Amino acid sequence: MSFSNLSRLSREQPLRMLLVLAGEADTLTWAGLVQPLRLAARSVGVRFELDIRSPQQVAEAPPGGWHVALLVADEQQAESPPAQLRLVAERLRSAPYWGGVGAGVLWLAEAGMMGGVRIALPWALYADTEGITERAILTPHLFEIDGPHLSCCGGSASADFALTLIDALYGANVQAEVKEALCIDRVRSHEERQRVALQARFGALQPKLSEAVTLMEANIEEPLSTDDIANLVGLSRRQLERLFKQYLGSLPSRYYLELRLQRARQLLLETNSSIVQVGLMCGFSSGSHFSTAFGTLFGNTPREERQRKLNG
Structure with a gap:
């Protein structure tokens, strides 16, 4: 896109x-x-x-x-x-x-x-x-x-x-x-999510989905596996994947990865933490994996994203 x-x-x-x-x-x-x-x-x-x-x-x-x-x-x-x-x-x-x-x-x-x-x-x-x-x-x-x-x-x-x-x-x-x-300071990018509690977004319609995303948001630094999340919300892996595909247009693993990368981008722009620290805070133990995943989603590297902050 x-x-x-x-x-x-x-x-x-x-x-x-x-x-x-x-x-x-x-x-x-x-x-x-x-x-x-x-x-x-x-x-x-x-x-x-x-x-x-x-x-x-x-x-x-x-x-x-x-x-x-x-x-x-x-x-x-x-x-x-x-x-x-x-x-x-x-x-x-x-x-x-x-x-x-x-x-x-x-x-x-x-x-x-x-x-x-x-x-x-x-x-x-x-x-x-x-x-x-x-x-x-x-x-x-x-x-x-x-x-x-x-x-x-x-x-x-x-x-x-x-x-x-x-x-x-x-x-x-x-x-x-x-x-x-x-008088607008910052333009939010298209990748940013609607900042509304999942419970408000889905209400009683899909409480399991709300619970799953809440677990993801609470476990950014040490990500849970899809199987762990499914077990914690009381669904099979296949049921959880079906909910994510239907309502969020993504698999749980992909949605979770994008959630972590969104958080990383925010930290790169809004804090002075090093790129390595940001990667670790968002669950990436490998710098190369962090850089590759970030580039795939946003079209630039974490270093280039940090440079935007410095140039701003």
Whole structure:
């Protein structure tokens, strides 16, 4: 997954981005998305056109003409998808990059538009995923890009998503200008997880899954085996793997590894612990294994990540 592929769109003159407002304009999901993009449009001028429409307007418009298209609705509006959803989705799919934010992600998945695609869905909507056709792959991340598909869990993550799009399309200088205008110090990356207790995310729906992830989070320095975790929560290994695959789109071992690497990245950026110490604190006894696993997930080495902190 990489937002760098979006950069080629910046050669389009102008680049046209469609935001379909399917809910209310006074929500955090909408404000977090549209405010950074409006400031970016003001900064780059005629090179960037932000087109904001209602579902009705999009359904009546001819397909084509947009380079990025997003269906946006706050998670609280999940019960009422636009009546013209099929037509709206067809218009979205004519763009090179398209998808949803907040409840818009669920609506597109329910319409069968996200089959086999990794999607970032608001945790509060996880209980509503039984109706997803051609099943999408849920991830716990703030936002995702999978091929041409874009998704964001909404809420405060909308601002991180918008700023990441701005960086990919117009570079770090424009992003920095927008961040300064909005008094935002740090942009969270797409790999970061929705910071909500697992019990709140799944509620009574999957208590065993919540318990398993809680065990992982409590045992970063000395990781447990998948068999140990399964035994501790009272499931077979196969049952545990099935739960992780269905609700988190990953195997327990992979999810655990990413959890440890996320923690390592945080320590590299926020503490002065040595790279070796960070590796040990996150359960990596081998420096080479730590570096390889880190590079596979993030695309750079722990040393390069630390350098970002020093250069910042």
